[in-house]
Amino acid sequence: MDAGSPILAASGARAAAGAVQSNRYGRTSARRSEGPGHRVSTLVHTVLSQHTSDTNSHRAFERLRGRFPSWAMLRDAPVEAVVDAIRPAGLSRLKAPRIQALLRRVTAERGRLSLDFLRRWPVDRAKAWLRTLDGVGPKTAAIVLIFGLGKAAFPVDTHVYRVGRRIGIIPKGLSVEKAHGWIEALVRPARYGPFHLLLIRHGREICKAGRPRCSVCPLRRHCDFFRRAGVGGGEQPPAPYWGGGRVSASSEGRHLHRRQDAVNGV
Numbered sequence: 001m002d003a004g005s006p007i008l009a010a011s012g013a014r015a016a017a018g019a020v021q022s023n024r025y026g027r028t029s030a031r032r033s034e035g036p037g038h039r040v041s042t043l044v045h046t047v048l049s050q051h052t053s054d055t056n057s058h059r060a061f062e063r064l065r066g067r068f069p070s071w072a073m074l075r076d077a078p079v080e081a082v083v084d085a086i087r088p089a090g091l092s093r094l095k096a097p098r099i100q101a102l103l104r105r106v107t108a109e110r111g112r113l114s115l116d117f118l119r120r121w122p123v124d125r126a127k128a129w130l131r132t133l134d135g136v137g138p139k140t141a142a143i144v145l146i147f148g149l150g151k152a153a154f155p156v157d158t159h160v161y162r163v164g165r166r167i168g169i170i171p172k173g174l175s176v177e178k179a180h181g182w183i184e185a186l187v188r189p190a191r192y193g194p195f196h197l198l199l200i201r202h203g204r205e206i207c208k209a210g211r212p213r214c215s216v217c218p219l220r221r222h223c224d225f226f227r228r229a230g231v232g233g234g235e236q237p238p239a240p241y242w243g244g245g246r247v248s249a250s251s252e253g254r255h256l257h258r259r260q261d262a263v264n265g266v
């Protein structure tokens, strides 16, 4: 699929969402905003989670909160103390000053350590403001918007990007940065949270990075990767989807019809 096939991409997105939910994982609810402090927590925790595992970032976050009971104490602490607290998350010498700078910026601009003001802003304005913060890219901004502020944004992490490209809902050649807006245009805003979480879970449990478990995957009928590789029953990794098997015009047509049929049933 190329970037000029939005209808087919939308079809794939809906089919994938429906198939994952109905075939394996059941209904999934997005994490919800839990109050004002949660918004700053979401921002800090998401910065900690960059380039590390969930386990490591959770551990670093708990150490941080244990040593600095308030955001103001964290903001004003010696940077070395923060570096030490978040060491389990890795890149601590980069992340510590970055987190403190975020907190100082919020304080300087808003007069208090709170992101509540973003709730009143349109999502595009809130996203643009978050993106002006050092260390906040499209994924971090989207996570804060949807899970901290309850706004419509779709975060694309490594699992979402991999699974989305394999299935075909993220076009070949589209950058991870541009994939955020692409998926936001394909999926109903009310489904952003559940779809995001389902793709992550699918990427962790089935569509793994090194060895996708296609033989047990409920999305095979909708997946470009599987179709192009012509994988059968085993759990052998298919041929690379980016250069995968030749697809004849007739098989391509049959596949697209099947995917559209699936969409109509979702």
Ligand code: SF4
Binding pocket: 163, 166, 167, 206, 207, 208, 212, 213, 214, 217, 218, 219, 220, 223, 224, 225, 226
């Ligand atoms: S069929 Fe294979 S490549 Fe496609 S989504 Fe499922 S596990 Fe991933």
